Amino acid sequence: MYDTALIGGEVYAGGGLFKSNVFIKDGVIRLIGLEEHPSKDVVDCSGLFILPGIIDPHVHMELNLGHVTSCDDFYQGSVAAAFGGVTTILDFLDPIESEMKYANALKSRMEKAQASIIDYGFHATLGNFRGDVKELVRQVKRSGLSSIKVFTTYSESDRKVPKEVLEALLGEEIVTMVHAEDDELVDARYKEISTFENSRPLTSELSALKDLLALKRRGVLYVVHVSSGSGVELLSNMKHVVIESCPHYFYLSKESFKEEQGALYLLAPPLRSREERDKLNKRISLLTTIGTDHCPFKKEEKLKYGDAAKVPKGIGSISYSFLLMYNKFGIGIIDKMSKNVAAVFGLKDKGEIKEGHRADLFLFDPLKHTVVSAHMGASDYSVYQDMVLKGAVIRTMVSGKVVMDDGRVFENKGQFVRSDFNDRTDEY
Ligand SMILES: [Zn+2]
Known part of the structure; x- marks a missing residue:
C-alpha cells in the first residue's frame, strides 16, 4: 500500500515529459509506471505536469544588512517559495572573518531556518577573512555544507575577500561561490537612482570575471548572479565553471531605474542594458543554474531614502521564479532549477523525479494562467506585479x-539538507 498515487499526469524525467503514474511511500518516490497500485491517497493528475521540486540555490531570508533586514523570514519566505513549486532553498550564513566564528554562524542560521515549511541548506560566507582556509573547509564539510561564498566587492562593509584567501579556496575541494564585481570600478557612495547602473557598470563585472578566470583552481568555481550576456559568454570559454543567473536579468533592464519609483528595482549587480538582457536570453543554454537571489524589502524601505547608496539592495521573486523562466524557455529550464543544483552541491536523492529519490515535486497546469500578485511573502510589491504568466503551480509536495x-x-x-562534496557530479 502506497501513501500517495499521482495518476494520469505527465511526468518530467530525463529531459522530457511522458505519461506515467508516480507512487510515494514514506516520503520517497517508490515507483514510476503505467500500472495502478493501491494507495491511501489517489490524486487525479490528468492534464497536469508532475515536475521535480525547484531547488533555489540562492536566497536571503532575514538578511541583516545592519540598518535593515530583508523582510521575509524563513516561514514567510518558504511559504512564498511553496507557491512557486520550490521545495528546497539554499540560504547563506552570515559572513565570517575567521574559522572560529563558523560554528556560531551555522548555529544561528540553523535556528532561524527551523521555521521553514520546505527543506533548506546553506552556503558558508566569508567577509574579510583572515583565518585558516584549510581548517575552515574541514569544518564546513564536516557540518554538511559543500560551498563557501565570497565577495570581490563590498570593501565599504568589510566583506571583500582577500585575494590570497580566494586563491586558497579555489585550491580546495569545495564549491567556491563568487560574487564578482571589480571593487575598484564600483562606486558604493553613488546617490542617483535613475542612473544607478553607472555605479556598478558592466565593465566591473567583466573585469572581475577576467581576474577570476586567471586563477588556478582545483575545486569548483560557481559564479553567482551573472547579470549580463557578455559575462556569461566570457565564462563559457572556461571548462568547469558553474554559471548562475536570476530571472530579473532575463526580464528587466536598467531602464526600470528611471521610473518614478525606480528605487523599487535597486539590487546588485544592477539590471543591465536591454542589449545585454537580450544577449543573456539568447545564451540560456550556457547557464548551469537559476537562482532567484530572493531578497525582498517592503516598498517603504526601498522608497524612503531617495539615495541609491542607502536604498537596501535586493528584490523578491521566489513565488514566480519557475513560472517566469518557464514562460521564456519552456520545460528546457527545469533541469537548471532542480537537477543541476542538486548535482553541483551534492544534494543526494534530490532534484529529479526518480525511483528512490525524495518525493519533492509539484503539480503544474500548463493551460491555466497566473497573475503576479504584489503580496507574496512579507513584501507589498513585486517588480512583476500584474504580469500574466502562462501555467499555474497547483500543488507542492516536500518529501x-x-x-x-x-x-x-x-x-x-522542513528538513536541513546536507550537501556533500563527494556526492556532487559534473552532470550538468
Ligand atoms: Zn545574493
Whole structure:
C-alpha cells in the first residue's frame, strides 16, 4: 500500500515529459509506471505536469544588512517559495572573518531556518577573512555544507575577500561561490537612482570575471548572479565553471531605474542594458543554474531614502521564479532549477523525479494562467506585479507531504539538507 498515487499526469524525467503514474511511500518516490497500485491517497493528475521540486540555490531570508533586514523570514519566505513549486532553498550564513566564528554562524542560521515549511541548506560566507582556509573547509564539510561564498566587492562593509584567501579556496575541494564585481570600478557612495547602473557598470563585472578566470583552481568555481550576456559568454570559454543567473536579468533592464519609483528595482549587480538582457536570453543554454537571489524589502524601505547608496539592495521573486523562466524557455529550464543544483552541491536523492529519490515535486497546469500578485511573502510589491504568466503551480509536495494546494498552505517542518562534496557530479 502506497501513501500517495499521482495518476494520469505527465511526468518530467530525463529531459522530457511522458505519461506515467508516480507512487510515494514514506516520503520517497517508490515507483514510476503505467500500472495502478493501491494507495491511501489517489490524486487525479490528468492534464497536469508532475515536475521535480525547484531547488533555489540562492536566497536571503532575514538578511541583516545592519540598518535593515530583508523582510521575509524563513516561514514567510518558504511559504512564498511553496507557491512557486520550490521545495528546497539554499540560504547563506552570515559572513565570517575567521574559522572560529563558523560554528556560531551555522548555529544561528540553523535556528532561524527551523521555521521553514520546505527543506533548506546553506552556503558558508566569508567577509574579510583572515583565518585558516584549510581548517575552515574541514569544518564546513564536516557540518554538511559543500560551498563557501565570497565577495570581490563590498570593501565599504568589510566583506571583500582577500585575494590570497580566494586563491586558497579555489585550491580546495569545495564549491567556491563568487560574487564578482571589480571593487575598484564600483562606486558604493553613488546617490542617483535613475542612473544607478553607472555605479556598478558592466565593465566591473567583466573585469572581475577576467581576474577570476586567471586563477588556478582545483575545486569548483560557481559564479553567482551573472547579470549580463557578455559575462556569461566570457565564462563559457572556461571548462568547469558553474554559471548562475536570476530571472530579473532575463526580464528587466536598467531602464526600470528611471521610473518614478525606480528605487523599487535597486539590487546588485544592477539590471543591465536591454542589449545585454537580450544577449543573456539568447545564451540560456550556457547557464548551469537559476537562482532567484530572493531578497525582498517592503516598498517603504526601498522608497524612503531617495539615495541609491542607502536604498537596501535586493528584490523578491521566489513565488514566480519557475513560472517566469518557464514562460521564456519552456520545460528546457527545469533541469537548471532542480537537477543541476542538486548535482553541483551534492544534494543526494534530490532534484529529479526518480525511483528512490525524495518525493519533492509539484503539480503544474500548463493551460491555466497566473497573475503576479504584489503580496507574496512579507513584501507589498513585486517588480512583476500584474504580469500574466502562462501555467499555474497547483500543488507542492516536500518529501511526499503537501505544503501548498490550490492556494492553501499546510504546516510542515522542513528538513536541513546536507550537501556533500563527494556526492556532487559534473552532470550538468
Ligand atoms: Zn545574493
